[in-house]
Each structure stands twice: as structure tokens, then as C-alpha cells.
Amino acid sequence: MTEPLTAVDPAAFLAELASAVPVVLDPHVLMAYQRDQAALAEAGTPLALVRARSVDDVAATLRTASAHGVPVVTRGAGTGLAGGANAIDGCVVLSTAAMDGIISIDKVARTATVQCGVLNGTLSAAAADQGLWYAPDPASKAVSTIGGNIATNAGGGCCLRYGVTGDHVLALTAVLASGEVLRTGTATRKNVAGLDLTRLLVGSEGTLAVIVEAVLRLRVPPPPQATLVAFFDSLRKAGDAVVAIEQAGTPSLLELMDRTTIAAVEEHTRMGLDLTAGALLIVQDESLDAYADACRGAGFVAQTDDPEEGEQFLAARRLALPALERKGLTLLDDVAVPPPLIADMMDRVQAIADRYGLVIGTFGHAGDGNLHPTIVFDREAADTARAAFDEILAAALSLGGTITGEHGIGSLKTPHLADMLGPTERALMARIKAAFDPGNILNPGRAL
């Protein structure tokens, strides 16, 4: 990664920036824009905040920052979990949260055209008002922006059957570091004209361009889903059931919680979960008939055809992270392995917890093999927590997995990227980065 090309003269830069867009310099406000939701990720002190209200604001900010060699950290709602939106010393934080309009919903073509700052939950509600469905459902959906969802290629529970955020992005408008406006893709479902710049921007974590508008695919809402909860006495049996379930069909949701997470949720809610279980699985589909045999290794199975009751079953899973967060500071990981190796991965996490004397609760999207081992620690044990975190990443790689399934590399995992990608891959990514951002001002040092 090359360094910014020009030396920074902050006063000259700020004067020029303020002549183009409203600039916030109040240190108390800047502090509120310094971090996203990732624990233990470094954050610098920003020079200024720009709350963009238009594509022109974004372009003016980037053009000015490029001219002065000032780094720009783009930020949606700040709900990221990898420090990708954390400030860099001397940067401009470019908030796109105020660009939150739904430009149009085409009910017949089933597409939505939105500004990047619209919340996932706001779009989902607007789509539902038209009898349509925006499928990607990261846990943060009520409070995270579509722009941030795209920049991290956010996942969620529904992606097992319906795909991740990137599978729902048809076209993008983005601003390059030069201030030029880039338009990628088309509103059609298939398109192979030229290189797939849309997919390249998805998941690029603010390093290539600033996404300002998106055309998204909406779906017809699925039929009512039945829900099954199965408690297993061991992780191994739960892992075997995941494989068997996926041989029997493609559920719309297949989530897992381990014993530690079950205990945390039960302590928090007193909802009556089985504390002797080694793990539980939650499955949703139109019909659950195909999965009965796959769950025969379970000690206890409950199921319902009633969507509201199913939502109550899911409440335990939705409370997994909040319940663990009540027990101390948390460091949330985001590994993925091939689904048949889930039990092996969870065994390794447990061994790491035992070795470091840490509580680690693991839950996640079992159907995708995407797990969130969550380390609970005291402030003074931060180094220990970080060491355990690093070992979890190494364990995922040793099982042929990835160090991030849906949260991104951000600033938290950049030191680990070299363990996953070879020098040829990294050099190529750096050259692509330079093709977009030759001055290296967009989230420099992050994600790649």
C-alpha cells in the first residue's frame, strides 16, 4: 500500500474544504464519530467531519482531500464490527448517514433505488408496504445503513437460501477519489457487459470509492415459515445434524448456539432453555417434514407452524450477543468454515477458551458455516482476549476457512490478511486499489 502522495497542510485543506461543504470541527462531535462497534480496534483522531447531504458534497470532499493528500474514512451508521469506519489520525470522517432517501420503489420490476444512508430497516419497511421483501437481514438491520451493508457485503440469517447483500445489488453509483462519479451495473437481473465493478465495490470497505446510491433487488415475500428448535447434548451431534439438514433441503434459516451462549441467554431472560444441552439449532422452512430424520440425534425438539411463536423461538438467537455483552467486554469474531467442519471449529474454539481461561460463547449461521465466537473478558485481560481471537482466526484458516464471513477485515483483521492471502493476491489487490484511488486517500491501510 502506497502512502498518500502529498504532504498535508491542515489549515489550507480545511479552508478549502469549508468553502465547498459544511465542516464540523467540534472535538466532542468528532469523538462521537471516531469508532464503530468493534472492540479493541485502533482509532485515530479525525481532523474534521463532513455530513454529506448530496453526491456533490461527497465529490467535493473527495476532490479536496485528494488534492491535499488527506485520508477519508467513510461512515454509515457506525455499526461495523471490524473497525473499518474507525477514524485515522488527521482524516476526514465522511458521514453519508444523512443521504437517507428512498428514491423509488418499482413494484412491478421489484427493485428499489436508494441513497446509501437509508437504514436497512427503513427500506425493508417501505418494501413491505408495497407487498415486497428486502431479504438481507444483518442483526444490525434496524440501525445499519444500506451503504454500510454493501461496503461490508453484510450477511444475516436469510442468506442461507436468499443470498448475501451483494446478491441483491444490481447497480451502484459511487464517487471515486478524484471526485468523478462512477455508475456500475444495470437494473436487469443478468448483465455481463464489461468487468463486474458492482461486485468489486461490494465488500470493499470504503477503500475503492464512496457508494452513494444503489439499485437493489426486492423479492416476493416468502410464504409463512415454520420453526423448529432442537437441543443436542453435544456440539458434535449438532454439527452432524447441520450436515444432515442440508442434505434434506435448503432451509430459509439454520442458526446455532453453543452451551455458553445458551447459558448467557437463559441467565438474561429466564425463558426456560435447557442448560444441559451442548448446543441448539433453530431451523425455518415452509415445511419442516424433511428435517425430522436429520434431527433424530436431538434430545429435545419443539416446532411450530405459527410465525409469531417461531419469532419467539428465534428470540433466544437474537439475544445471543446482547446476553454475552452483559457478562463483560466482548470481542466478536466472524469466521467461516465449510459446514461439515463446524463441530471441529467449535471444538477448537473451546480448546482455546480452556487454554486462556476465557469465556467464549459461539453462535452463528450454521447453514453457511459462519460462526461468531464471542470472547467475554475484563478490561485487564484485553491482551489475552486478543491472543485468543488471533488463535481462532488461525484455527479457521487451518480448516480451510476464512477469517471473515460477513463483517469485513476493517482495521481489526488487517494483520491477519497475510495469513490468508498470498503475496500475489495482495499485490494485485493493491494494484486494483491504486487503479481506483491512486493517491491512497480512501480508508488507507484498511481491508486489503
Next chain:
Amino acid sequence: MTEPLTAVDPAAFLAELASAVPVVLDPHVLMAYQRDQAALAEAGTPLALVRARSVDDVAATLRTASAHGVPVVTRGAGTGLAGGANAIDGCVVLSTAAMDGIISIDKVARTATVQCGVLNGTLSAAAADQGLWYAPDPASKAVSTIGGNIATNAGGGCCLRYGVTGDHVLALTAVLASGEVLRTGTATRKNVAGLDLTRLLVGSEGTLAVIVEAVLRLRVPPPPQATLVAFFDSLRKAGDAVVAIEQAGTPSLLELMDRTTIAAVEEHTRMGLDLTAGALLIVQDESLDAYADACRGAGFVAQTDDPEEGEQFLAARRLALPALERKGLTLLDDVAVPPPLIADMMDRVQAIADRYGLVIGTFGHAGDGNLHPTIVFDREAADTARAAFDEILAAALSLGGTITGEHGIGSLKTPHLADMLGPTERALMARIKAAFDPGNILNPGRAL
């Protein structure tokens, strides 16, 4: 697009190439490797053919070609429909067809690791032997290679519900122009570590790197599908039915044929199709109940739960192109529009046919809005056919569509790319191309 950097000394190049890999110079053999299946696409005279048998052969060819500034056109089975594998004067044709091994199928993780030259149909059969399913089903599947499918992001009928080729590619091994070996992606279902180089290579038509191996997603086979055929007296009614069908559910297949195509198939097969119909739709799903109301505008509907009988219904659609090809030379187009605009697009195609006095039969993947208007012409009317072809592309763009949904730009449509992509997008694609292939030896002048 920059020109190759170094001047070519063919004799020195061939001597060096022949010392590294077996080289074919026989002009009769070279002629057989000069073209793919695209009519009216220009083809040059190759200097030599290399039939690669290994990654080392590919790397040696590219390294040598880079050193001498010789263009390389990579070729799978040569079934492409956009001239992307047509030779360039003085190029090396690099055939990967002999690298046709299935390296492994992981039945539990449902992945296949294959060499790029394996035929789609061979992989599909091997997956079926393991009780699994490789979903992407381009019409060429019996004779096209997985490498070519990936290089064009091939579609097919199943992609309406299950996604295109790119949705099934988890990881790639590719060789850069420098001869370096690049490994992208992981065998996991979700992965957001670094830029998505896998998706960038998908659909890049041999311009960025030579794909040599792929890890592909396999699926559990779907349940038996019921099939419905509906004849409509007008294109408009058929277009309305497409919209209504997609509001009622997501069929696994939704194909369309217009009156001209129906007549050609009936003439070819005498299968008893209704020649008075303006269009027919074919729908497949586990249950057809949801679509009864959507097809109420049809004059005649037949349906069957029997998969073999359903296959017979589909035969008409599968014979659409062969039947039109019996009527003269054909120029097959590949536009896509938002599905609600299918009838508008087909009206425009008919108006173009009338204006030029040409027969144009249109069929395609109605559910995706991806249509294949097929111009039937005599050799002496090639210019007229080409003019009509160009107008069809312009019509698709004017409806917010794309000039290629699943065949690629190749050499056939490069003149039209500037009508679809702006100068910012094209410049960026050129810079990305240069990041992969600084000497511009890989399919230069194509696709971007």
C-alpha cells in the same frame, strides 16, 4: 486500451515457446481454432496453438508471450457466442480443453474442484453420481467447458431461481500474464476477506487472467418439477403473464418463445404447436397451483407433474435455436431488460424485423428478462442483419437494459460498449485490466 509494449519477433518467440511447451503450427489445425460460434464476428490468423495440459504449460505460455508482447486468446470448447475466443492476427491460441479433470467432489461439503477444461455436462453427470446437482445450465452444457462458462458468467434456464455460473464459483486458480499463479476465494459459502477477485474474474472473458481451476458449489437436487405450457394470442398478454407469474412465486424456470420461433420449431418437428399463438411460456416449479391465475390470459394451457413429459414440453424451447438455424444464417442476440418491459422489447424487435424485412425469432429466459432475438438472414444480407442487430442493442439500452445478459461482449459487441458504459467506467476498467495484465497481451481489445 494500451497496445502491447514490445515488438514481436515471431521466429524468436516461437523458438522460445516451443522450448517450453508443445506448439502446433499446422495451418489446417490452426484454422479449426480460429473461431467460436459467433456469426459475423471478426477472426484473425493465429501464429500458433498451445494445447495446455497443466498449469505449468499455461504459465510458461503466458510468461513467454509477455516477454515477447504476443497476444494470447484463451479458448475452452469454442462454444462462445460473442467472438471472445476468436483468434487475433499473430496471437497464440491457448486451448485449455485438455485440462479436463475433475480433481475432487466433496459430497458432504457439496463442492467440486475441477480443472477449467472439464465440460459442464461431465461435471453435472459426476455430481449426479454423488446424488448432487451442478445448477448452471447454459444451452451448450453438453459441449461447453466450465472455464468458458466462468469466463462468460454463463446463464441458462435454472438461474432464475438458482443463480448464474458466478453464483456457484467459490474459489479460482488463475494464471496472470506474468506467469504468476493467483488463488482467489475460499471453499466457504461466505467470505469477505479482501477484494472479491473471484467475482472480478467471472465474466472477464479472458482479459484479466487464464482460469485454470475452480472450486464450485454443488446443490442438493431439487424435487421433481411440474411443467406448464401456456399459449397466448399476443406478446403483450404473455409479457403480462410473466409479471403476474413472478408476483405469485419464483418458478425454477420461466421461458418464452415468440410466434416466429414457434413456427420454426413446428416446421422442424411437427410436434403440434399452435401456430396462431403470439407467444408461449413454459413454467416449471414443484407446484404450479400458484400460477393458475397468472396464466388466465392464455388461450390454451397444458400442464404435467410427470418430469419426463415436462422434458417433452421443454423440447420445443430447446429446439428454438436449431430450428431457426435451419432457416438460414443466424445472428443470435442476448439482451436483457427488466422483466416488465419484455413485451415492449419484443415489440421493438418486431418493428426492427419489419423495417429491415428480416425474419427475427425471439426466445429466451423471460423470468430474467433475458431475450435472444435471432436474426435469420442470407449471406448477401449480412450488412442488413448487422444493422438490425445494432438496433436491437440500442432498443435494449433505451429500455434501461443491457447489451449482453449471459453471452458476453467478446469481439462482437465491443463497438457497442461505449453506448452502455460511460468514459469513467471504461477508463476504470482499462486501469483494472492494466493492473492484471500490464503488457495487454490477454485478449487485447476484447470485452472491456
